Amino acid sequence: MSATRVAVIGAAGRMGATVCAAVDDADDLELVGRYDAGDDLGDLGGADVVVEFSVPDASPANVAHCVERGVHVVVGTTGWSEERLATLRDRLGDVPEVGVLVAPNFAIGAVLMMAFAQQAARFYESVEVVELHHPDKVDAPSGTAARTADLVGAAREAAGLGPVPDATTHDPDGARGARVHGVPVHSVRLRGLVAHQEVLLGGPGEMLTLRHDSFDRVSFMSGVLAAVRQVGDRPGLTVGLEHYLGLG
Ligand SMILES: NC(=O)C1=CN([C@@H]2O[C@H](COP(=O)(O)OP(=O)(O)OC[C@H]3O[C@@H](n4cnc5c(N)ncnc54)[C@H](O)[C@@H]3O)[C@@H](O)[C@H]2O)C=CC1
Ligand SMILES: O=C(O)C1=N[C@H](C(=O)O)C[C@H](O)C1
Numbered sequence: 624m625s626a627t628r629v630a631v632i633g634a635a636g637r638m639g640a641t642v643c644a645a646v647d648d649a650d651d652l653e654l655v656g657r658y659d660a661g662d663d664l665g666d667l668g669g670a671d672v673v674v675e676f677s678v679p680d681a682s683p684a685n686v687a688h689c690v691e692r693g694v695h696v697v698v699g700t701t702g703w704s705e706e707r708l709a710t711l712r713d714r715l716g717d718v719p720e721v722g723v724l725v726a727p728n729f730a731i732g733a734v735l736m737m738a739f740a741q742q743a744a745r746f747y748e749s750v751e752v753v754e755l756h757h758p759d760k761v762d763a764p765s766g767t768a769a770r771t772a773d774l775v776g777a778a779r780e781a782a783g784l785g786p787v788p789d790a791t792t793h794d795p796d797g798a799r800g801a802r803v804h805g806v807p808v809h810s811v812r813l814r815g816l817v818a819h820q821e822v823l824l825g826g827p828g829e830m831l832t833l834r835h836d837s838f839d840r841v842s843f844m845s846g847v848l849a850a851v852r853q854v855g856d857r858p859g860l861t862v863g864l865e866h867y868l869g870l871g
Contacts, residue, residue, distance in 0.1 A: 629851055630656030630670035630694075632685050633677035637759075638699060638840060642674050645844040652851065664688050672851050676700055679762055683707050690714055690721050697850040698725045699843070701766030703862075712860050722854040726864040727766035729846030733820070734864050736835040737767070740822040741774040743833070745782035749825035750775055751800070755811040756818055763810040767820055769803050770863070775822070776804025818842075 629646045633639035634657035646654045656668025660677075664685065667673055673689045675682060679702025689696045690711075703711075703725050715721060728734060744750060752775075754768040764772075787807065791799050800809040818837040823830060837843065846864050853867050865871040 624651075626651055626653040627851065627855075628653050628655040628669055628671045630654075630658065630667045630673045632658045632664070632673060632675045633700070635659040636676060638676035638843065639674075641840040641844065642676065642847055645841075645848060646674075646851075649848060652848070667692060667694055670694055672697065672854055674699070674847060674851060678702075683711065686711060686723065687714060690718055690723065693718060693721055695722045695854040696724070697847060697854055698723065699727075699729060699847065701727060701762050701769075703727075703766075708860065708862065715858075715860055720858055722857045722859065722861070724850050724854050724857070724861045724864070724867065726846070726850065726862070727770045728818075729843040729850065729864055730818075730835065730837050731846060731868075732835045732842075733767055733818075733837070734846070734868060734870065736820065736822065736833050737771050737774055737863075738865060738870050739833050740771055740824075741778050743822075743824050743831060744775040744778035745784065747824035747826045747831065748784070749787050749823075750779070751787075751807045751809065751823045752803075752820065753809045753811065753823065754820045755813060755816050757816050758812040758814055760812065763812075764801055764803065764808045765810070765818070765820070767818070768808050768810070771820070771822060772803035772806035772808050776806050779805070 629652050631639050631642050646652045672695045674697045676699045682700035752768045754765045800807045822833040
């Protein structure tokens with residue numbers, strides 16, 4: 624069987640460079656293009672699949688370029704709001720054979736953490752998300768934290784839980800963090816870190832802590848490569864790697 628041809632957008636970045644190395648190392652994949660800011664994406668080097676890890680403001684146009692050329696895309700870039708996803712879904716309506724996966728986190732443990740948090744949400748009165756990342760990250764909260772909060776918030780709503788208890792009335796400096804789908808989210812940026820998250824769930828007399836740590840970007844590679852191998856067989860838009868792992 625011939626190798627799947629893969630191009631990487633954002634190839635000079637932390638994730639893009641790691642993906643290029645992982646694709647180079649895989650016997651069944653061939654790296655046919657590396658693109659970064661300012662490059663003409665052209666025919667994408669004849670790629671069957673593109674892996675996109677760039678910046679939130681550039682990602683939708685990059686993905687549109689691929690989709691218009693009938694190329695499947697695995698997207699790891701954050702910032703895919705509901706509005707952006709809806710536009711992409713519309714665009715995919717014109718090319719029904721093309722598959723796109725948008726996933727906020729490709730580490731298996733992070734995917735499991737989100738699934739466990741969603742499962743646990745209905746049992747706890749209180750929940751907060753703390754995400755901790757390297758200080759070169761440009762977006763906050765992280766895509767993973769936003770998705771976790773969305774999943775947890777929706778599960779709470781479905782279970783008929785009200786707002787998380789919080790007596791705070793005076794918070795001039797925003798110490799209680801952001802609110803995503805009603806869930807408080809706190810972002811830490813610290814030299815030495817890569818990507819980490821805790822979901823804290825509290826009930827009378829107890830707390831459940833779900834924690835995931837990516838110590839190295841290699842943690843994302845098995846998920847990225849699994850997605851590259853499957854995306855061509857999954858037409859349309861999929862959000863979240865869990866759907867490729869039988870967890871969705
Ligand atoms: N889904 C996941 O598992 C993960 C997602 N990420 C996300 O991936 C994205 C990239 O993260 P990093 O690699 O750490 O960032 P980075 O800053 O190291 O790399 C981004 C790269 O994109 C390039 N770029 C900027 N504008 C571009 C354009 N218009 N077209 C093509 N390339 C462009 C930059 O020059 C840079 O080389 C972020 O949104 C981050 O949150 C990061 C790690 C894991
Ligand atoms: O920028 C990063 O590093 C990461 N970004 C993703 C996110 O925002 O969730 C995934 C992971 O946390 C690493």
